[in-house]
Amino acid sequence: MYTQFLSLFAAIAAASVTVACPGLDHEHSLAPRSQRGATQPNGGKSLVRPLTWGQVQVLHTTDIHGWYQGHLKASEPEPNYSADWGDFASFVSHMRKLAKKKGADLLVVDTGDLHDGAGLSDAARPVAGHDSDNFHSLIQYDVLSVGNHELYNYTIAHDTYQYFRPAQRKDGTNRYLASNVNITLPGATSSVPMGERFVKFKTDLGRRVTALGVLFDFTGQDKNLYVQKVDDMVKERWFDDAITEEPDFFLLAGHLPVRKDKWPVVINAVRAKHPDTPILVLGGHTHIRDCMTYDSNAVGIESGRYLETIGWLAVNSSSFHDHKHHGHAHQYHHRQHKFERRDDSAQAATSSNSTTVTFSRSYIDANRRNYAIHAGLTSTSKLDTPTGRQISKRLQKLADRLNLSHVFGVAPHDYYLDRVAPSDPDSLLNLLTNKVLPTVISTSNPERQGTPSIVLANSGSQRFDVYSGNLTRNDQYIVSPFLDAFLYIKDVQYQYAKQIVDQLNKAGAYRRSETYDTDAEKYARGEVDHIYTAWRRAQSVASVDERRHLAELDAHADAQQAATATLGYVTKDDCPGQGDDTVHTAIPYALQPDYIQSPPTGNLTVLSDSSPVDVVFVDFIQSSVISILNSLQKDKTYSTADVSVYNSLTTQDLYPKYAEKAWN
Ligand SMILES: *[C@@H]1O[C@H](CO)[C@@H](O)[C@H](O)[C@H]1NC(C)=O
Numbered sequence: 001m002y003t004q005f006l007s008l009f010a011a012i013a014a015a016s017v018t019v020a021c022p023g024l025d026h027e028h029s030l031a032p033r034s035q036r037g038a039t040q041p042n043g044g045k046s047l048v049r050p051l052t053w054g055q056v057q058v059l060h061t062t063d064i065h066g067w068y069q070g071h072l073k074a075s076e077p078e079p080n081y082s083a084d085w086g087d088f089a090s091f092v093s094h095m096r097k098l099a100k101k102k103g104a105d106l107l108v109v110d111t112g113d114l115h116d117g118a119g120l121s122d123a124a125r126p127v128a129g130h131d132s133d134n135f136h137s138l139i140q141y142d143v144l145s146v147g148n149h150e151l152y153n154y155t156i157a158h159d160t161y162q163y164f165r166p167a168q169r170k171d172g173t174n175r176y177l178a179s180n181v182n183i184t185l186p187g188a189t190s191s192v193p194m195g196e197r198f199v200k201f202k203t204d205l206g207r208r209v210t211a212l213g214v215l216f217d218f219t220g221q222d223k224n225l226y227v228q229k230v231d232d233m234v235k236e237r238w239f240d241d242a243i244t245e246e247p248d249f250f251l252l253a254g255h256l257p258v259r260k261d262k263w264p265v266v267i268n269a270v271r272a273k274h275p276d277t278p279i280l281v282l283g284g285h286t287h288i289r290d291c292m293t294y295d296s297n298a299v300g301i302e303s304g305r306y307l308e309t310i311g312w313l314a315v316n317s318s319s320f321h322d323h324k325h326h327g328h329a330h331q332y333h334h335r336q337h338k339f340e341r342r343d344d345s346a347q348a349a350t351s352s353n354s355t356t357v358t359f360s361r362s363y364i365d366a367n368r369r370n371y372a373i374h375a376g377l378t379s380t381s382k383l384d385t386p387t388g389r390q391i392s393k394r395l396q397k398l399a400d401r402l403n404l405s406h407v408f409g410v411a412p413h414d415y416y417l418d419r420v421a422p423s424d425p426d427s428l429l430n431l432l433t434n435k436v437l438p439t440v441i442s443t444s445n446p447e448r449q450g451t452p453s454i455v456l457a458n459s460g461s462q463r464f465d466v467y468s469g470n471l472t473r474n475d476q477y478i479v480s481p482f483l484d485a486f487l488y489i490k491d492v493q494y495q496y497a498k499q500i501v502d503q504l505n506k507a508g509a510y511r512r513s514e515t516y517d518t519d520a521e522k523y524a525r526g527e528v529d530h531i532y533t534a535w536r537r538a539q540s541v542a543s544v545d546e547r548r549h550l551a552e553l554d555a556h557a558d559a560q561q562a563a564t565a566t567l568g569y570v571t572k573d574d575c576p577g578q579g580d581d582t583v584h585t586a587i588p589y590a591l592q593p594d595y596i597q598s599p600p601t602g603n604l605t606v607l608s609d610s611s612p613v614d615v616v617f618v619d620f621i622q623s624s625v626i627s628i629l630n631s632l633q634k635d636k637t638y639s640t641a642d643v644s645v646y647n648s649l650t651t652q653d654l655y656p657k658y659a660e661k662a663w664n
């Protein structure tokens with residue numbers, strides 16, 4: 001089956017190369033830039049800010065987590081992220097042509113976390129992520145780097161190494177980078193790098209690039225995988241050798257956020273040798289849109305998550321030879337792995353240490369309208385390339401094969417993970433607490449039928465909103481993807497049982513974390529949800545302040561624009577100007593508890609404080625529940641011996657089972 005599938009992909013990949021062939025530039029099908037917006041595909045384009053181009057630009061994806069089908073729901077803001085991988089392939093193809101036409105360089109970079117988060121990757125068998133990785137490879141990237149989600153499971157890491165990595169070749173070099181990650185292959189006694197440590201290549205216009213692919217100091221990897229600390233990586237001999245030669249610019253790709261992590265360690269190491277060579281950083285992992293300048297010639301962006309955001313980083317440098325006014329058609333297709341001597345003008349700029357760099361970044365909402373506008377097309381219908389169309393079709397076929405559009409039930413309205421307070425009827429946690437857990441879990445153990453029970457769960461088990469309409473198998477992987485089992489302790493006095501949830505929340509316990517260890521340890525294992533939610537919360541607070549301010553000023557025009565703006569990200573980062581390509585109103589954010597408890601269910605006619613109840617809970621909070629019970633009462637010392645398996649369900653079964661019962 002694999003072979004069959006691979007040859008199918010090989011055929012599409014070949015088609016993709018033909019379509020993206022550099023020989024086909026200067027096509028008349030491209031409208032001149034001045035005509036942009038002559039028509040307005042899919043409604044108002046007035047709220048879309050144009051991209052600023054430079055001599056070199058990067059299109060950046062990160063943390064796609066299996067969302068290759070794009071966002072499929074009709075509820076706000078999902079249509080704004082509705083472009084699929086085929087649409088993105090078409091966009092990349094148009095942008096590469098546009099770059100050529102402008103005499104500029106365009107690189108396409110991805111910084112990891114390819115799966116875990118949507119059905120297309122996670123429902124696949126025998127190896128989750130294998131088929132979606134093949135789709136990723138259909139767009140020829142210039143640089144890719146490994147994410148922590150490639151490393152939680154050895155089978156998946158090995159599949160990535162064996163199948164995904166070899167597919168990332170371009171112009172004679174492999175572009176899959178793993179500067180500080182090793183893997184021990186089956187049967188081997190020592191490890192090998194999971195990808196290239198670094199790569200040196202030339203852009204279409206002959207600019208020399210030295211690229212690295214760094215992972216944060218991750219500690220949550222499976223056996224036979226090794227992550228070297230960034231501080232140690234920069235002391236490696238290969239690292240020193242790789243950065244010694246001066247390129248036109250360094251491209252530091254990596255799965256770590258652009259702020260509050262180890263990028264300065266890498267940048268300082270480069271700067272020790274090259275005080276003003278331009279450095280472009282492409283980061284990821286915390287799922288936010290962000291931009292940082294490290295010094296006047298080093299800048300980094302992070303480009304969100306889930307195929308919602310395509311990052312854009314454009315750079316001009318006085319050290320770049322400008323190709324605009326020189327013939328360039330003959331300069332495509334460089335196969336050299338080693339650089340030639342710098343040209344004289346660049347040499348002069350560097351030795352005088354007076355390189356000036358200017359840059360511009362944008363966060364593109366991943367939809368067909370915005371792709372068409374940025375590609376300078378006069379209408380969305382001009383976006384599709386044959387390859388793009390074919391990819392979309394194949395995606396649908398894979399989704400069908402994985403049964404992803406199977407409907408469990410029809411949600412009557414939207415349920416939000418964190419847009420409304422947990423007491424709101426539209427709250428997902430409200431639904432989980434008062435409907436899903438009592439309906440699906442409390443009734444699931446025939447031996448305990450009638451015995452009153454409460455169910456404890458962590459809000460971190462919920463990953464995404466449930467939107468009005470069909471709840472599908474795909475949503476099962478999106479909303480509640482984890483496989484936590486349900487355990488229970490029987491006959492706990494109700495007066496103690498009902499206090500556990502407050503104690504869990506008070507203990508400052510963290511989402512999806514069992515032990516009360518430090519923030520640093522959780523961060524090292526890859527837990528960064530709190531950074532994304534803090535980002536969302538800040539936008540929401542700022543937006544409320546802004547609306548109040550506008551109301552006070554009675555700033556009619558601005559208020560009107562704010563009123564017409566739809567919900568989405570409103571990014572404030574540390575770079576000049578506006579980053580978001582689309583003007584939005586921030587999605588509201590409401591604080592949510594870390595843990596929730598369902599109301600007691602069963603025969604409640606005689607429920608009193610001293611009644612025995614079953615305490616049911618998700619498996620990974622077992623030790624917390626035991627220690628809290630022992631602190632609440634002294635009649636009995638609880639231990640793991642008191643814990644039994646409650647049913648055969650996992651958290652991934654919650655919504656399918658509920659929808660089948662309640663939404664059919
Ligand atoms: C690069 O320079 C050109 C020409 O001056 C300018 O139009 C463009 O906006 C600049 N781009 C950036 C990213 O600085």
Ligand SMILES: *[C@@H]1O[C@H](CO)[C@@H](O)[C@H](O)[C@H]1NC(C)=O
Binds near residue numbers: 043369370
């Ligand atoms: C963005 O979402 C809003 C609300 O759902 C919708 O009206 C608008 O058309 C969307 N924009 C695009 C480009 O899809």
Ligand SMILES: *[C@@H]1O[C@H](CO)[C@@H](O)[C@H](O)[C@H]1NC(C)=O
Binds near residue numbers: 156
């Ligand atoms: C690791 O991934 C493989 C392939 O998807 C899967 O069969 C296996 O169950 C996973 N292992 C764990 C511990 O999740």
Ligand SMILES: *[C@@H]1O[C@H](CO)[C@@H](O)[C@H](O)[C@H]1NC(C)=O
Binds near residue numbers: 228
């Ligand atoms: C990674 O692999 C390289 C090449 O086999 C080896 O020299 C190095 O010691 C390995 N690093 C770790 C941390 O295992």
Ligand SMILES: *[C@@H]1O[C@H](CO)[C@@H](O)[C@H](O)[C@H]1NC(C)=O
Binds near residue numbers: 403406473
């Ligand atoms: C799709 O999945 C559902 C739920 O697991 C199942 O009932 C149905 O038979 C499946 N359909 C196909 C075509 O596999």
Ligand SMILES: *[C@@H]1O[C@H](CO)[C@@H](O)[C@H](O)[C@H]1NC(C)=O
Binds near residue numbers: 469470
């Ligand atoms: C919902 O599912 C039904 C099949 O059960 C399908 O006919 C319908 O088109 C789906 N609706 C949407 C909006 O996808």
Ligand SMILES: *[C@@H]1O[C@H](CO)[C@@H](O)[C@H](O)[C@H]1NC(C)=O
Binds near residue numbers: 604605606
């Ligand atoms: C509930 O418990 C009471 C008291 O033990 C008992 O009388 C009653 O029959 C029970 N009801 C059900 C439905 O089992």
Ligand SMILES: CC(=O)N[C@H]1CO[C@H](CO)[C@@H](O)[C@@H]1O
Binds near residue numbers: 275276295296355
């Ligand atoms: C513009 C710029 O980055 N200038 C650098 C020149 O070199 C010195 C050190 O030699 C740096 O401190 C400057 O930042």
Ligand SMILES: [Zn+2]
Binds near residue numbers: 063065149285286287
């Ligand atoms: Zn991620």
Ligand SMILES: [Zn+2]
Binds near residue numbers: 147526
């Ligand atoms: Zn990550």
